Amino acid sequence: MTDHHAAPPRRSANTRRFFNSAGLHVVLIALSFTLFLPFVWMVLTSLKSLEEVGLESWLPGEGGWNFSNYIEVFRQIPFARYFINSIFVATWVTLLQVFTSSMAAFAFARLNWPGRDKVFLLYLSTMMLPGLVMMIPNYQIMITLGLVDTLPGLILPAAFSAFGTFLLRQFMLTIPSALDEAAEIDGASKWRLFWDIILPMTRPGLITLAIFTFMGNYHSFFWPLVMLRTQERYTLPIGLLYFDSSAGQETNLLMAAVTMSIVPLLIVFVVLQKYLIKGIQLGAVKG
C-alpha cells in the first residue's frame, strides 16, 4: 500500500505500525510464555530420573537426561496399543459426529418446519443431564447390544450428541439467507443446497467441531474406564493412570507418557488450523 504523504508523516506512521506490531508481539509472547510453562515443566520432568523428580531445579542434574524413560513407558504398559486404540476411536467418533451433526444442524438452521425451535431446545436439554447418571442405563444397553468391552461400544455413544448439532447450527446461522433464496430460485434441491453451498461455507465450523470432538474424545476417561475390561483395548487416559496409582508414583514416566500422547493432537491441530483460519492472509480482519 503506497503512502502519498510527505516523508515525516510516513515515518511516524511506520513507526507507529512498528510499535503496534511489536507491542502485539510482546503481549503474545508474554501470554504464550505463561501458558506454555507448565508444558515445559512437564517435558523436562519426563527426562529426569525418579529420585530427582521432587527436586527444585527443573533441569535434570546428576541423574542425567533419561531419554530412556520414553522407552520405559512402552515396557511398563502396552503403550503403542493404547495409542492406536485412542486414535482409532477418536477418528471414528469425529467422522460420525461431523457428518451427522452437520445434517441435523442444517435442519435446525436452514429448514423451516413446525416446532423447530422447541425441538431444538429439547435437543439441547439432552446435553444438560450429568453423564454419570446415564452410565448404568447406557451400560445395560451395551450389554443388550453385546458391545461391552469392545471399541465400537466406545464409539457409538460418543458419536451422537447434541453438541455438534448446536455448534454447527450457530455457525450456519451466520450465513446470509440470501444464498438460500438464490438457490431456491435456481431450483436446487435441499440436499444440493446443503452439500454444495452451505457445507463449504461452514468449513471453519466443521474444522472446529472436528478438532473439538477429536480432542475431547481422545481425553475421554470415565466411560472407557467403565466399558473396557481387557487391557488390550484400553485407551490412553486409562493407561496414564497406571503411573499415578498407589502402586507407585513414577512422575517422570507419567510425564513421558503424557508428552507422547500429545503428538497426534499436535499433528491434527497444526494440519487443520490452516483450513480454520481462512482469510487471515487477506488481511481481512481488523479491530
Added chain:
Amino acid sequence: MKYFFLIVFLLLILASVGLRLSAPDVQSEVPVTYWVTDPNPARIEQINRFHRWLIKNGHVKEVTVTTPTEARQLRARVPETLADDVIAMQPEASAVLGPDPDTSKLPMTIRLPICEMRTDAANRDTGKQVIQGVSGVAGDVMDVWTGAGQVQYFEAIGLIENLTEHATAMGFDLSQTFPALETELSANGEQYAFPCNVATQMLWVNRATFARFGLPAPPQQWTFSEFESFGKRFVDAANPEGQRRLFFFCNHVDTNDMIRSLGLSFYNETMTRCDLDDPRYAEVLELKYKWTYVDRLLPTKADQNSFDTASGYGGVSAQLFNRGNYAMLKSGRWMLIQLRKFGELDLALAEQPHGGFRNMRIGSRAAVVYKGGAHRDKARLFLAYLASADYNHLIVDDADALPPNPAYVDSEAYLKPPKYPNEWDVHNVFSRTAQTIAIGGSFSPYVLDSIARRHITQAEDAFMNDKLTAEEAGEQATARVNAEIERTLKENPALRDQYEQDVARQKKIDALRAQGKPVPLDWIDNPFHRVYYQAQGWAE
C-alpha cells in the same frame, strides 16, 4: 475438503478390519481365571507357585498326547509361562511343551493344572468393580482391602460368595490366619475372604537420624506425653531457628489407634450407635492438632499428601525417611522392599504412642470370590493355596507384609533373614505385635464403613482447618453417622428387629457397667471392646 473426509473414512474402514483381524484369539487348553490385583511384579511368582501347587496336589487335567500333531496342537494352546510351570513339576513334559520338542518320547500324559491364573491389574477401581460386577462381569478372584470395609460392602451388594463351608473343607478357614482378622474377613458371621497378606503398621525408626542429632533412639512403647516430649527434643535439635521446618519427628499417627488406646471406639459395644461425641475423642483431636501445628512434630495434611505413604511399595516417603527428614515412618513390613534399596539402614521399630491401652490396627489385602464367575471352584482353590505353605514361604522371603498364616511367622527364615542382618530386631516385633496387641476393625452392620469414615474424616478435616472446635467435630461426626444408621434401617426394614434387640442389649451392658459388674463376653459385638473389656477385667 470433501475428499479429505472421504479418504479418512476409507482409512478407518481399513483400520477397523485390521484391528479386528489382529485381535489375539488363542484357544487355551485350560480355562483362564483372572485375579484382579495390583501390578506388583511379585504376583508373577505367586501365580507360578499356584500352578505348581495345583499340580502337586492333584488338581490336574491329564492330557494324553500320542501323535506329533496332537503334541504340536497342545503346544500351541499352552502359553509359555504355564508351560514352564508344568515342566518344573514334570520334567519329561519338556519333550512336548519345551523349546525343543522331541517326538520320540510319545505317547505321554501331560499333567496340566486345571486352570491358568492371570493377573488383571487394569480393573481394580472400586467403582468400576461395582458397576461391572452387578452387571455380571468381574474377575474370578478379586483383591480387597479389608481395613476399608470392602468385604462388608461387596457382601452387601451381593457380589461375593460365602466361603464358610468351603473354607472348612478345603483348609482356609479363619483358624488358619490371625485371630484378630476375624471381623475383617467376615460379614454377618460368615467368612467371605482369606488374606493374601496381613498388614500392621508401626513406626519405623531410623536410628542414624537420631544419632546424628545426639539423641537416643525412642523406646518401643510410649505414652502420648512421652511421645510429645521426645518429639519436641528431636525437632528442636534438628531444625535450626528461624528457618522452615525440614525435619519432622514422624510422618503420621493414626487417630483411630489413639482413640482406642483411651478405651473409645467409633461405635458402642453393640455397634448400634456412633460414640464419638465423647471428650476422649476431642482430646485426641486436640493432641493431633497440637502435634501438627504447634509443636510441628508431624507434617500437615498437605505435606502428607505430597508424600504417598498410604499403601503399595513406592513413594517419596521412603526417600525422606532415608535422608532423615522423617525420623520415623509409619508403615508396614512391606516398606522393607523400598528400604532395602538404600543399603543397610539402622532400623528399629516403635509402637504408636498410646493413652493407656496399647493397641494396633490390623488389616489385610484379602482375596474374595466373585459370585457371578464361571470358575468359582477354581477360585476357591486359589484361596486354599493362600493358606498353604508354598505361598506363605514366598511372602516371608519377599518381606511383603506378614504372611496370612501366623504359623510361619515364627520361623527362622522369617525372623532372621540371612541377607539382612540389620533387620533382625525388626521382624519379631512385627510378628509379636500382630499376634498380641493387634485388633481388627469395627464394622457396624447398620452403616456402610465407607460412609461412616467419610463423615468422620470430614469432621476431622474441618477441625484441623479451624472450621470447628474439637467438640463440635465429634458431635457433627456422631450426628451424621447416627443419621446414616437411621437411613439404613429405613431402607432395610428387615434389620429393624435385630437393631431393637441390640439396643436392648446395649442398655443392659450400660447398666452393668454403671454398677461395676462384669459383662458377659458374648454380649459384646465390637471386636475392640471384646479385647478391651477382657484386658480391663470387666468381662466374664
Added chain:
Amino acid sequence: MASSIKQRRNTLTALFFLAPNIIGVLTFVVFPVLFSILLAFTNWDLRKHNMFKDESLEFVGFENFVRLLTEADFMRYLGNTLFLMMGIPVSIGGALFAALLLSKDSHGGNRRVFAWLATSAVLVASCAMLAAVGMAGTGMVILLTGVAAGIMITGVFGGMTVYRTLFYTPHFVAGVATFLLWKKLYNPQTGPINAALQPVLDVLATSVNAVPPPTVYALTWGCLGLMLALAAWCMNWLRAQWRDGEIGTQAAIVPCVFVLLPTVIGLLWGQTQGLAWVLLIGLAAFGGWQMIQITTRGRDFTCPRGEGFGSSLMICLAVMVLQFIALGFAAVFLNLPGMAADGLDAPEWISNYDWAKPSLMIMGLWAAIGSNNMLLYLAALTNIPPELYEAADIDGASRRQRFWHVTWPQLAPTTFFISVMATIGGLQGGFEMARTMTQGGPAGATTTLSYFIYIEGFETGRLSFAAAVAWALFILVFGLTLFNWKFGNKYVND
C-alpha cells in the same frame, strides 16, 4: 392447502436430515435420560437391586428430592459448584481477548527489522547469562530465558500459527492429564509453583518485617483510595457519556450498582472494619457530587433510554473487578504485618481448605484462555464479512464502536453457544477433577455436585438418590439456559 403440503414436505426433508443424528441420540442419550428420571422416583440401590439379589423396586415418589433439599451437604456442594463457576465469565473474556489478539494481522511494516533486533538481543542476553553461570548457577534462569527467546524467535518468524499452537497447548494436555500435571505442579513440597513462590515470599516477609507497620497501613489507605477513585472515575465517565448523549438514562444508572458493590462489601467485610468510615464518607461525597452535577448541568444531547447498555455494563463490570482487586490488596496489606511476623509460607493449594477452590479456578483459567472457546471465536471472527468493517469505517466509527456494533453482534451466536456450553459444563463439571486431584477436597471443599453424584451413586450404591441430584442439577441448568436463550436470541435474530 398448498401450504400444508409444503409444510409436510418441509417436515419430511427435515426428518431426512435429522435422522442419522437423532436415531443415535434417541438410543444413547434420550433413553438413558428417561430411564434415569424414572429412577429418581424409586428406591433403586445397587446393593439391593442387581442380578444377585432379588428385591423388588419400589416407587417412593418425591422422597429422594425431599431428602435432597434437607441434606445440609447438598447446599454446600451446590455452593462449591457455583463458586467454581464464577470464573466462567473471566474465562470467556480471556478466550475472546486471545482470539482477538490472534486474529490480528501480524504483518507489521518492519517485521524483518524487528525480528533481527530481537534475535540479536536474545543472543547477547544469553551470552551474558552463560557468562554469569559460574556465579549464580541457576539453570532455571537460563532455562526460562531460553524458552522465552525460543518463543520470541519462532513467533516472530512463524507468525500467528506458532502463537496459536502455543496458546492451544494447555488444551492438548486436557482431561486426566491436566489434572495429574497440575496435581504435581501444586505439590507444596516438590512442585515448581511453591518452589518459585517461596523465595519471593521469604523476601517479602523480611522486607515487611523491616518496614514499620504504619508504612504498610499507608498502602492499605492507598488501595482503598484507589478503589474509591475508580468508582468516582467510572461514575464521572458515565455521567459524561450520558451528557453527550452516547448512552441512555437506563444505561447510565443501572450499571452503577456494580460500581458501588465493592464499596458496600468493603463496608460490611470484617477484614477492613476500622476503615469503614473512610469508605462511607467517600461514597457519600461522590454520590453527592454526581447528583449536584446532574441537576445543575443536565444533558447536552439525548438518546434512547437503553442505548449503549451493553458497553456501559462491560465497563462497569471491569471497573468492579478492578475495585475488588484493590479491596483485596487493601485487606492483605492490613493483615500483612501480622502474617509476616512468623515468616510467610507458600500456600498449600489443593490441600488447604481455603485455597482449594481458588487453586482449581486458577487451573481452569489457564486451561480456558487457549481453549476451545478461543478457537471458536477465531473461527467466528474470520467469518465476519469485511464489508461490514468497511461500512463502519466509512461511517467514521471509533475502534470501540467498531467492536461493539460490528464485531460483538456478529459474534453473538458464538457467544451464546459458548455461554450455554460453559454453564452446562460448569454445573456438570468437576467430577474428574475431584476424582483425580482432590477426592473431594479437604473436608468437602472441592466436592461439586457431579462428584457428589458419583459418591452417592457408585461408592454407596444409592443410584436413585444420585439420579435425583442429577435431575435437580438439570433443572438448574435448563433454567439458566432458558435465560441465556431469551437474552441471546434477541441478538441472534437481528
